[in-house]
Amino acid sequence: MTAADRIRAELAQAARDIGADPLVEPIIERPRDTSLGDWTTNLAMTLARPLRKRPAEIAGLLRDRMSLADAGVERVDIAGPGFMNFWLDPSLIAEAVRDIVGQNETFGRSDAGRGELVNVEFVSANPTGPLHVGHGRQAALGDAISTLLEWTGWTVSREFYYNDAGAQIENLAASVKASIAALSGGSAEIPEGGYHGEYIREIAEKFEKLGKDADTRRGGRNADSDAIRDFAVAELRSEQDLDLQAFGVSFDTYFLESSLYGDGKVEETADALTAAGMTYELDGALWLRTSSFGDDKDRVMRKRDGTYTYFLPDVAYHVTKWQRGFHRAIDVQGADHHSTVTRVRAGLQALGIGITPDYPEYVLHQMVTVMKSGEEVRISKRAGSYVTVRDLVNEVGRDAVRFFFLMRKSDSQLVFDVDVALKQSEENPVYYVQMAHARMCGIFRVGEIDRETFSTDGIDLGVLREPEEQELIKALADFPQAVDGAAAALEPHRIATYLSETARLAHLWYHKHHVLGQAEDIVRARLALARAAQIVIRNGLRILGIGAPERM
RNA sequence: GCGCCAGUAGCUCAGUUGGAUAGAGCAACAGCCUUCUAAGCUGUGGGUCGGGGGUUCGAUUCCCUCCUGGCGCGCCA
Numbered sequence: 369m370t371a372a373d374r375i376r377a378e379l380a381q382a383a384r385d386i387g388a389d390p391l392v393e394p395i396i397e398r399p400r401d402t403s404l405g406d407w408t409t410n411l412a413m414t415l416a417r418p419l420r421k422r423p424a425e426i427a428g429l430l431r432d433r434m435s436l437a438d439a440g441v442e443r444v445d446i447a448g449p450g451f452m453n454f455w456l457d458p459s460l461i462a463e464a465v466r467d468i469v470g471q472n473e474t475f476g477r478s479d480a481g482r483g484e485l486v487n488v489e490f491v492s493a494n495p496t497g498p499l500h501v502g503h504g505r506q507a508a509l510g511d512a513i514s515t516l517l518e519w520t521g522w523t524v525s526r527e528f529y530y531n532d533a534g535a536q537i538e539n540l541a542a543s544v545k546a547s548i549a550a551l552s553g554g555s556a557e558i559p560e561g562g563y564h565g566e567y568i569r570e571i572a573e574k575f576e577k578l579g580k581d582a583d584t585r586r587g588g589r590n591a592d593s594d595a596i597r598d599f600a601v602a603e604l605r606s607e608q609d610l611d612l613q614a615f616g617v618s619f620d621t622y623f624l625e626s627s628l629y630g631d632g633k634v635e636e637t638a639d640a641l642t643a644a645g646m647t648y649e650l651d652g653a654l655w656l657r658t659s660s661f662g663d664d665k666d667r668v669m670r671k672r673d674g675t676y677t678y679f680l681p682d683v684a685y686h687v688t689k690w691q692r693g694f695h696r697a698i699d700v701q702g703a704d705h706h707s708t709v710t711r712v713r714a715g716l717q718a719l720g721i722g723i724t725p726d727y728p729e730y731v732l733h734q735m736v737t738v739m740k741s742g743e744e745v746r747i748s749k750r751a752g753s754y755v756t757v758r759d760l761v762n763e764v765g766r767d768a769v770r771f772f773f774l775m776r777k778s779d780s781q782l783v784f785d786v787d788v789a790l791k792q793s794e795e796n797p798v799y800y801v802q803m804a805h806a807r808m809c810g811i812f813r814v815g816e817i818d819r820e821t822f823s824t825d826g827i828d829l830g831v832l833r834e835p836e837e838q839e840l841i842k843a844l845a846d847f848p849q850a851v852d853g854a855a856a857a858l859e860p861h862r863i864a865t866y867l868s869e870t871a872r873l874a875h876l877w878y879h880k881h882h883v884l885g886q887a888e889d890i891v892r893a894r895l896a897l898a899r900a901a902q903i904v905i906r907n908g909l910r911i912l913g914i915g916a917p918e919r920m
Numbered sequence: 921g922c923g924c925c926a927g928u929a930g931c932u933c934a935g936u937u938g939g940a941u942a943g944a945g946c947a948a949c950a951g952c953c954u955u956c957u958a959a960g961c962u963g964u965g966g967g968u969c970g971g972g973g974g975u976u977c978g979a980u981u982c983c984c985u986c987c988u989g990g991c992g993c994g995c996c997a
Binding site for chain 1: 955992997
């Protein structure tokens with residue numbers, strides 16, 4: 369039971385004693401300004417109305433009824449409009465260091481998810497081109513969200529959905545075919561809406577070469593569309609795999625849209641929707657009554673030509689998620705796809721098979737723009753000017769790319785400044801955090817002490833009373849709460865923000881107070897603090913999928 | 921026209937789900953290298969929280985309205 373828990377319990381008891389609602393749950397927070405105390409509560413203000421008393425009066429009554437010594441509280445101030453500010457015994461605060469060092473790699477983990485299954489789908493790019501920076505943001509987000517959920521006790525499955533069926537794929541095939549024809553002097557043009565990137569020509573060349581080297585494929589001008597399409601999709605999938613590998617992201621499942629046609633799931637879903645009375649024919653197409661489930665208007669699910677629109681397989685796909693036991697699913701997508709949210713959910717509700725209305729959950733992210741030498745790098749798949757994830761990783765490194773993608777909340781637009789990411793200086797936030805970690809490691813290296821076997825047994829942590837020490841320890845002790853909050857909100861950027869702040873406090877402490885060469889009891893206690901800071905920063909970086917170097 | 925997202929210091933952005941005098945980094949200015957990494961640290965200045973209403977003890981946060989920007993509104997995905 370932490371000090372905050374004990375204060376909370378004491379407050380609840382005192383509130384009941386003075387006639388508050390027995391179900392009251394006091395909220396304890398860190399004060400905005402650390403000079404105001406270690407913990408604060410606005411309980412007296414929230415009780416003012418029901419108890420019909422002035423907040424300050426209530427605060428006084430509460431304070432009189434609390435057993436403060438039991439909660440480790442040295443002093444309670446009543447301040448401002450009615451805040452109660454608690455000051456803890458510094459030795460008690462310092463004891464957090466012992467917990468952190470003891471828990472080591474598990475510090476920050478919780479079991480809130482109770483081992484339940486959750487599916488996290490991300491990237492899910494069409495195999496029609498390399499992964500660009502937008503996919504990179506999504507890969508970083510999805511992976512970090514997955515890890516956050518693992519840290520809070522969920523059993524996570526990372527999933528990549530390939531849209532390897534449909535009109536865009538035919539578009540791709542036609543583009544490659546035209547490019548093949550052009551190679552042998554033909555004048556065939558890439559069709560309207562086709563793809564023009566350099567990679568199209570590369571695929572065409574590769575296809576030609578294979579066709580000539582081995583007889584396994586019919587190359588050249590006579591190549592049929594099926595062979596070209598299959599070849600192009602396979603090529604691009606393996607290219608995307610290399611992109612993801614460069615970024616250090618891996619998946620538990622790669623799910624092919626085409627398989628939903630192969631095993632009849634698409635047909636099955638369409639039939640079930642019709643059987644449920646949720647469809648109607650109009651203008652030769654089959655419509656789904658999505659407007660009955662919050663959409664602006666009904667949507668076509670089967671086109672006049674007999675093929676399905678993208679969202680029907682999407683519905684079928686999410687049915688499989690539910691059936692595979694994932695009663696919680698999170699989709700990470702670009703905000704340009706936000707219109708699918710209502711549609712997919714509507715389709716799932718229309719089936720009436722007990723899927724919850726807010727299934728799946730969506731994390732939408734805004735666009736990424738890349739700045740280089742002060743200019744925006746235009747990203748256009750069709751035109752071919754292009755910044756791929758791999759380009760970016762090769763240029764600035766995986767850790768910087770990940771941190772940059774994760775340090776902003778997903779629903780704000782992100783400017784990726786390549787020049788800043790390349791700087792190995794304080795301007796670059798990822799170096800700032802990693803440097804703090806390396807410094808903590810450096811103390812142990814110089815002191816020739818083994819970090820991993822270091823124990824706090826018998827160390828008097830009560831000597832860690834310097835203001836910088838107390839502030840750092842409080843920040844470190846808040847890490848589990850930061851993880852819980854970030855996981856609950858599906859917002860990894862909170863961890864990035866937390867790390868920047870904690871790194872700042874670690875640098876500050878490091879600079880002001882030496883560890884080695886002090887009195888023996890001080891050295892031992894400060895080593896413990898350095899170890900605790902190193903553990904917390906490393907754990908936080910690990911959640912974001914970023915390395916924690918021991919030296920830089 | 922409708923929907924979603926955003927608008928906070930010169931710039932890039934946080935703001936713990938309604939709390940105290942709104943924070944950080946960069947940039948600017950002033951300092952700090954015989955000590956565990958100066959790839960760093962300390963200090964100073966900088967704000968009508970896009971505008972206007974409302975809800976209440978209290979609003980950057982919730983509601984309404986307007987302005988600006990991005991995305992979407994397809995029998996493309």
